[in-house]
Amino acid sequence: MTGSFSFPAEWAIESARQIADTVVGTVYEVTRAGGEVDIAKVxxxxxxxxxxxxxxxxxxxxxxxxxxxxxxxxxxLLMEHAGKVTLRDRIATHGDRDATRIAAEVLTEYHRPSETPPPASLQPLQRYFSSLFKKAEEDHRNGITGPFVEAAEMAQALIADQRNVKPLHGDLHHENIIFGPRGWLIIDPAGLIGDAALDIANMFSNPLDRHDLTRDEDRIAFMAGVFADTLKRDVRTILRYAFAYGCLSAAWHEEDGNEKDRGHELAVAAAIKNVLRQA
Known part of the structure; x- marks a missing residue:
């Protein structure tokens, strides 16, 4: 027994300190019998x-x-301790553009091919975008034309023409990229499978509270250019995935009754759309 939770005995956890508690899980920094410091997530x-x-x-x-x-x-889950410096921290010390370049390098690393077949459990993009499609259908029935309908049509077109399909993180953002002993690593993947361009879409909406960044059209254009070069895709495809994702996220917030964050995501999506028009 360590603290208030009993971990499997074979993990040899001698002490545990809770470091986070979210809707997804409770996270502990644990010390094991050999002195290793790892992360356990309930x-x-x-x-x-x-x-x-x-x-x-x-x-x-x-x-x-x-x-x-x-x-x-x-x-x-028992995982290695990735480190304590996030890509969000990097923005504060080295700037947002440096952080974007690091994200692109990390993307390249974890997107490397594998001889091992991907897990069958990974979620395809058609299902991933289901909340957006549902919201768009509701708006269409009610005679509402707006970003959800446009984004749903865009997402369907993108899904029908996927390129470079592979396992995806699915929730990549500045606090899910961590620096530690092994360099920059991703944490907390959602586990999707689909077009590699989807994997950077959430980066445009983050950091969540930095509206000065996320709604900045110059920043959006810079990020799209970096990720397009990294993935060897055209800028418009990157921006279309980013717009579709922004509206998907807004649909999730609407389902949760979170009007404030719904509005924030739609504002980001609107800025992305402006850049897309000029691309």
């Missing part, structure tokens, strides 16, 4: 399916550009 029911897909992704990636999954037991 998953919560609300996002259990998504979290287990993420664990499958981590196991498949096996430490390549990604935090290493050491062990799992039902709803508890």
């Amino acid at each position: 998953l919560k029911p609300r996002a259990l399916e998504d979290s287990l897909r993420g664990a499958d992704f981590m196991a498949w990636r096996d430490g390549i550009g990604c935090v290493r999954l050491i062990a799992r037991s039902q709803n508890v």
